[in-house]
Amino acid sequence: MNQSPNQTRSFPVLGAAYMVSAGVIFAAINVLTQWVTGTYHFSSQALAFWQYGLSLVFFLPTLLKLGAGAFRTAHPVAHVVRVVFATLGVQFFVGALAAGVPIAQVVAIDMTSPFIVIVAARLILGERIGPHRALATTVGFVGGMLILAPWSDSFSVYSLLPLGAAAMWAGSSVMTKQLAAVERPESVTIYLLALLTPINAAFLLTSTGFDVGSAFALPGGTVLWVVLALAALTAAAQYLLTLAYARADASYLQTFDNVRLPLNTLAGWLVFAYAPDGYLWIGALMIVGASLYLLRTEAGKRIDNEPVPA
Template identity: 50%
Template sequence: MSQSTLTKPSALGAPVAGAFWMILAGVAFAGVNTLEQIATVNLHLPAPTAAFLQYAIALIVILPWAARRGLPSLKSRRPGLQALRVLFAAVGVQFWVLGLSHAVPIGQAIALVMTSPFIVTLGAGLFLGEKVSLERWLAVIVGFAGGLIILDPFSASFTTASLYPLVASVLWAGVSLIQKKLLAEDSPETVTAWLLLLLAPVNLVLALPSGIAIPSGDAWIAIVAVGVLTAAAQGFLALAYARADAAYVQPFDHVKLPLNVLAGWLVFGWVPSSQLWLGAALIVGASMFLLWRETRSSSG
């Protein structure tokens, strides 16, 4: 899950440094996805267990650093909404890892998750009462068309598992929508703390019905590396947003697509189809247009 609560950039922040940290986060997430797929597909670690261990290890890595900075309070004006946000995030993680465990190509999965901004735009208009212009509706349609091209639901290769990354995208869009509402009443530190401290325990509860599997030696190495890289990726995202405006660094987030495609090709031999590139071009183009519209609206 590549989300981070945005922090205000320093007035002296260097945009180049922000772009560097965002690209480094993309490299880390490509490593996370590749190792997660190795752990679940090659080493047969059950997806629910892998999802729980990933965030449990990430929490162990992050907690000493967070404790030194002072852990923010979990006191919230909307605890029920905070809990719903964590639940959406955790279930999204479960579907994401489940997709990887069914050998959905990493590049395809990442491209489908990149439809999340269009779902956020749609949800903001339907549930938050935000005005959505005709241009934004067109961007949403183009983005979803790109996702449909990638899924290719009428092809022989289409399976139910192909939808799992898209389900994760919908759930994580819900996380973003709830976060928008929460930030009107709670501090960014409180919103971040709820996700940081509760994501692993909730994933544990979700994994219990199928049982927690004890990883083998190689699986332990892979999943520990996944957890450490998850913590590192979140740290890189925070550094990126701290160094430069979100409008500047966000386009560099799209680098994760070719990075994940490359990782899938090098490790698993998955060669991306022309449909993937066409669908991804539509998704990236539409999301860049949405970003440009947001930037123009905020400066206008």
């Protein structure tokens, strides 16, 4: 895919800020997801469908402002491939949370994706990894594994679901970077939300034995309010994620994506009383330290082949 002809200095600090902001929102999303599926036994397939379907509704004001131009693209296949990756990642991830796997453990396993992203970014996007990125990503990943503690009793077969999510979201991240280099962030976001809905609907229909009535029955009461909140948060998080990839390298951003782990661990501790052991604090310190190290070494650098910020 060709780069945008308008190339200038990238804004890695701004990209990192967008990524961390998206991580804070995703932590709230994960807490609400595990709470509504566990407390009200709302199915993960139904939740994924309504969450992303209604996110599209929340994004409509931006779509109306942009007009039909938001759907103009020279790369329709890339959008479809990205959305297929993202949909499978959503199904695996939400399924793990619905199964009751602790949020910190789900996110820790999902953190295997940076290795996949770095390799893919090098092979597909031609990005330079460099020793600083390699060191920071490795330290962050080791910190995640300390929190995961696969030797502990809490590690179950359901913990394997986020491995699938990690691989799928790694592919989605690389495709997001490619698209963000040549298209507006709003267009990248709207295609994700628009194409996710019918694919999630297919998963939902399959889970209900193609019973259309029960599959698409709108939830009521508290569940409806939670789903609406999830939809609004998801629209905001996806937009921030796209803005991040529009301003910095995919491999550079992965270390800041690791900040999700201590955020989600703290959220799970406060809401679900999940009491992590001492490895949590060591791992969290390694992740935050790696992020700050990478920010210091790369802030202000000129990075080639970056698009002009929107």
